[in-house]
Amino acid sequence: MNLKFSQKKGALVVTMLGELDHHSAERVRIKIDNKIDELGVKNLILDFSGVNFMDSSGIGVVIGRFRKVSEWGGKVAIVNLASPVKKVFELGGLFKIIKEYRDIDEAVLNL
Amino acid sequence: MFKNEMKIEFPSKSQNEAFARVVVAAFASQLDPTIEELSDVKTAVSEAVTNAIIHGYENSSGKIEIECKIEGRTLTVIVTDYGKGIEDVELAKQPLYTSRPELERSGMGFTVMETFMDSLEVESEPLKGTRVKMTKEFKSF
Ligand SMILES: Nc1ncnc2c1ncn2[C@@H]1O[C@H](COP(=O)(O)OP(=O)(O)OP(=O)(O)O)[C@@H](O)[C@H]1O
Ligand SMILES: [Mg+2]
Numbered sequence: 001m002n003l004k005f006s007q008k009k010g011a012l013v014v015t016m017l018g019e020l021d022h023h024s025a026e027r028v029r030i031k032i033d034n035k036i037d038e039l040g041v042k043n044l045i046l047d048f049s050g051v052n053f054m055d056s057s058g059i060g061v062v063i064g065r066f067r068k069v070s071e072w073g074g075k076v077a078i079v080n081l082a083s084p085v086k087k088v089f090e091l092g093g094l095f096k097i098i099k100e101y102r103d104i105d106e107a108v109l110n111l
Numbered sequence: 112m113f114k115n116e117m118k119i120e121f122p123s124k125s126q127n128e129a130f131a132r133v134v135v136a137a138f139a140s141q142l143d144p145t146i147e148e149l150s151d152v153k154t155a156v157s158e159a160v161t162n163a164i165i166h167g168y169e170n171s172s173g174k175i176e177i178e179c180k181i182e183g184r185t186l187t188v189i190v191t192d193y194g195k196g197i198e199d200v201e202l203a204k205q206p207l208y209t210s211r212p213e214l215e216r217s218g219m220g221f222t223v224m225e226t227f228m229d230s231l232e233v234e235s236e237p238l239k240g241t242r243v244k245m246t247k248e249f250k251s252f
Pocket of ligand 2: 056158161162219220221
């Protein structure tokens with residue numbers, strides 16, 4: 001799994017490329033958390049455009065990041081879910097706590 | 112009725128999660144599945160193998176076996192580990208139940224297997240291991 005970081009209007013944008021499973025989850029978690037701490041950002045946008053596979057390990061990663069930014073009143077937004085990934089998101093009840101937006105611009109406007 | 116089968120065995124390394132789901136998907140592809148059916152199978156296999164690695168062997172090394180059968184248009188996948196086993200299988204299968212919340216597990220693995228496949232049977236004995244049997248019938252079109 002490759003991660004690309006950028007910032008947009010004070011939000012940290014994480015673009016993921018690869019498969020999000022137990023094997024990749026640990027590194028993804030650490031890298032994102034370190035970046036959040038390093039930059040001191042409040043809001044997080046997770047761009048799933050390059051993720052073609054995710055299992056329940058990904059649910060844990062998303063909920064964990066949601067918990068982390070929530071501590072400082074931040075929010076998490078999701079963009080570009082491929083249909084198999086969306087199916088796991090739905091089953092995991094993630095849309096009850098996190099919103100999906102059409103693209104990064106729309107996410108930035110709504111955070 | 113058309114029949115086919117295969118069996119693989121590999122050590123409980125997290126690198127093998129991707130390997131396992133790709134192998135099973137390749138085996139299932141002879142049934143001309145839809146993209147959605149194939150990704151359902153991949154996700155379910157990933158859940159069972161990940162559970163064997165994290166919970167069965169608790170990240171120590173052990174052997175994982177996968178047996179696949181095709182009978183007609185039905186795929187059967189059996190994932191076996193010889194790890195620590197499950198005390199209470201009914202509790203373990205409950206949505207959101209996890210024995211390892213500190214690892215950021217969500218307790219959704221069995222629910223994914225149950226939802227993405229047609230059937231799920233879990234047999235387990237403490238200190239002996241766990242056997243997860245799943246089936247899925249592929250629609251013909
Ligand atoms: N192969 C196994 N060996 C021992 N215990 C297992 C095994 N598979 C599952 N379990 C037990 O069943 C529980 C539920 O499993 P399930 O996959 O539903 O959730 P999880 O693995 O805890 O979280 P998630 O899969 O969402 O990351 C686990 O927490 C564990 O206690
Ligand atoms: Mg699991």
